[in-house]
Amino acid sequence: MPDLDPNRPARDTFDAPVGLAIRRWCAPVLGLPPLPSPDEYLTRRAELGAEEVHQRFLRSAGLEALLVETGHLAADLLEPAAMGSLAATPVHQVVRLETVAEVVARQGVDAAAYPETFARALEEAAAGAVGLKTVVAYRGGFGLDPTRPSTSEVVDAAGRWLSKHGAPRLEDPVLLRHGIWTGAELARDRGLPLQIHAGYGDPDLTLHLVNPSLLTDLVRALGQLRVDVVFLHCYPYHREAAYLAAVFPHVYFDVGLALHYTGPSAIRILTEAMELAPFTKQLYSSDGFALAVFRRSLAAILEDWVGREECSAADADRIAELLGRANAHRIYPIGDG
Amino acid sequence: MPDLDPNRPARDTFDAPVGLAIRRWCAPVLGLPPLPSPDEYLTRRAELGAEEVHQRFLRSAGLEALLVETGHLAADLLEPAAMGSLAATPVHQVVRLETVAEVVARQGVDAAAYPETFARALEEAAAGAVGLKTVVAYRGGFGLDPTRPSTSEVVDAAGRWLSKHGAPRLEDPVLLRHGIWTGAELARDRGLPLQIHAGYGDPDLTLHLVNPSLLTDLVRALGQLRVDVVFLHCYPYHREAAYLAAVFPHVYFDVGLALHYTGPSAIRILTEAMELAPFTKQLYSSDGFALAVFRRSLAAILEDWVGREECSAADADRIAELLGRANAHRIYPIGDG
């Protein structure tokens, strides 16, 4: 998430739309007036301390449950349980396929045993999880062959990969496909959706290669398996994601991080995402930041629709309930709530 | 058209922007208040009966003429003459190239005779027609070689195609190109435009492969033949279509079905379509549904432009006349009206 990267000067973050969003919407949660200077904001954060800040943000977001994807292994990230405690909500885990493969490789495995070892490790990692996720977007993008690779292709590719030194990063297209297909079969067996990062993210992806439409053949194959697919973030290809959600019964999407990174323009991004897709197919995700932008933007859009008599107040309530809560309850095994 | 597919539960249609549009704008035409419940709407439709409902919709749309493309051979579709009678307007026919080829194949033909037989069948089918149309978007998309295939290539491809059993669906890229080129030459000889479905449609297309920009080389070739090209629908690539209309004198476009499927967002889609293209190059089409959304959206946009003093009231009238009527009269041989 480039703008919030702690290695970049804070000034960069504040000289961008996300900085306006932070100063406008986060500052009051910390007891500041809206739009303080960056220095005032950072000083106040430091004063309150990380735990108090996180707790205020998470609790003021009014969440019912957290779904946390645990595959990004950074030292300064909280464990899911600690997040749940700060937020005072149940926490559910989503398992990142590529991280499981990298852990398997780090722990040592023969190429011939890789397919079986990965499958077992994934089953274990996903015990109790409510979803799986692939970040193939960051590993070359969506141009990959949509078919399941043969076991011998996988073993050959694993041989090449495992012979490399150092911490292995999974970038081999055959192993990425193998991870997705192994994950898809587990998802089918356990009734879990498969999340797919799409669109805007860090500089190691190439934007036009992560347009969800490029995965249409894989989406068709996952539909044969009856596995639900959730495209996350998607900007600036949220219209393509919404199209897939409109025409394929098993496809869902959200605009995730696009909302806070676009600050004053979040309403318009969400409006575009809501142009075509059924209201039963769009979800909310936060990417762990700025949890209030979605609610505020959705309220503004529905108020506009009601004001223009494009829908009734009861329709608006129903749409908000679907996007904010009911759609997630339908596709994730998180209890009826 | 996925959301109106009779095989899907009606609830899906109503839980989408198109459902809001139907309840908001169609219900009053049936004598209901705006935004009735889906059950109230469906009950009222059933009460009035299909003929009365169709007649009310078609007549309240205030049409001057209908251009009906007859290549989608579904049992529950009305014949053009019956539609004209319901609408109380003249009806003109547009001929779908791929359907003509499939009828030729079904009737039986030698591969060697296919090019000539298809050309004759197309000439006959297009007698009295005002346009031709290709749905290559649904048969693999726009990545195809833009050049005219040689006769021997066509005969070889026809041999492979005609040897298949069952009702033949034309998906061979050589035969699709042959159909387009044969159609283009007939269009040139008779002064007909060639319609091209682009963008959003049924799940058998792959969205990024039906971006009209992918056909730029074919568009250039059709310009050499002096054949007008009309891109239909185009969402979410309406900006690409508008670009082609702006830079190539023989290219036209509309946003067709995008308007009713996006309901509350139709105005913004049409606004985007009107950003760049000359007002002489954009048309209206209905895809057979929701004929009033275009008029209402265009009126809202022009009112906004006049209100912001971006154009005069006379300009707005001229723009509405061009998009709604005069551009179609200029490129289709439908009389001066």
Added chain:
Amino acid sequence: MPDLDPNRPARDTFDAPVGLAIRRWCAPVLGLPPLPSPDEYLTRRAELGAEEVHQRFLRSAGLEALLVETGHLAADLLEPAAMGSLAATPVHQVVRLETVAEVVARQGVDAAAYPETFARALEEAAAGAVGLKTVVAYRGGFGLDPTRPSTSEVVDAAGRWLSKHGAPRLEDPVLLRHGIWTGAELARDRGLPLQIHAGYGDPDLTLHLVNPSLLTDLVRALGQLRVDVVFLHCYPYHREAAYLAAVFPHVYFDVGLALHYTGPSAIRILTEAMELAPFTKQLYSSDGFALAVFRRSLAAILEDWVGREECSAADADRIAELLGRANAHRIYPIGDG
């Protein structure tokens, strides 16, 4: 620039959004009321004469300096010095790489000497220049190999190119890459940014092939050289350009000609361009036309943001200063102003 092409009937220009912009915003600068008829406007222009018209437009734009790219060799274009005199501002030159190569070829050179001769000619042409520019967008687009070609590849390609008769147009992909890399090294040595035309332009480009995201690997390589990159125009891929500006520290962009060609929609285009990118990474360019649309659109956007309390009045002033002036001062060696 198709709509202002003197070979097209004026009516085409006026029946497009750009025509509304001309009648609305240019007419008052010539002493006419807003929105005169096309004939009134053209008559008034002729009355005043070209010099007076140009001077009025340039001076009323309130420019501080002009950066003029001199590679488009048309007989009816003013020299930079004459433009500066009309505008009463300093003028700085930007050198088009492909034009330098074409001049070298026209003057005669052996293939073996081409790499060295081109490098020397570019160094001379760029003496005193403040930037370099490539129009590879018009020479096949952005699908080209991002690596530096070897000298023997360049000599071979030069041999093929130079053996052609007539005024040579540089379209060979090896020579285009060689031009870009030679330019990039000169840019690195002299601290100049490299401008890249992207998106909307004349009909000799193919739109989807000039999406800036297609150049991501070249952008990464230029980042290694620490050369600033400025994507110009970018429509309708301004979101992709803004993404590159957001994630790569050395990437900048503008929406240039998109603003005047979209007339009443300019505000929305600029709003989209400002969704994601840091305010330190977006610039203004005019493409030589309609210099006031940017200022007016930016003011409207910032007024909206302040009105919705998404930023403070001081933030708005800072954003306007960055986009309109300070960002250009930071990346172009044009003095501190």
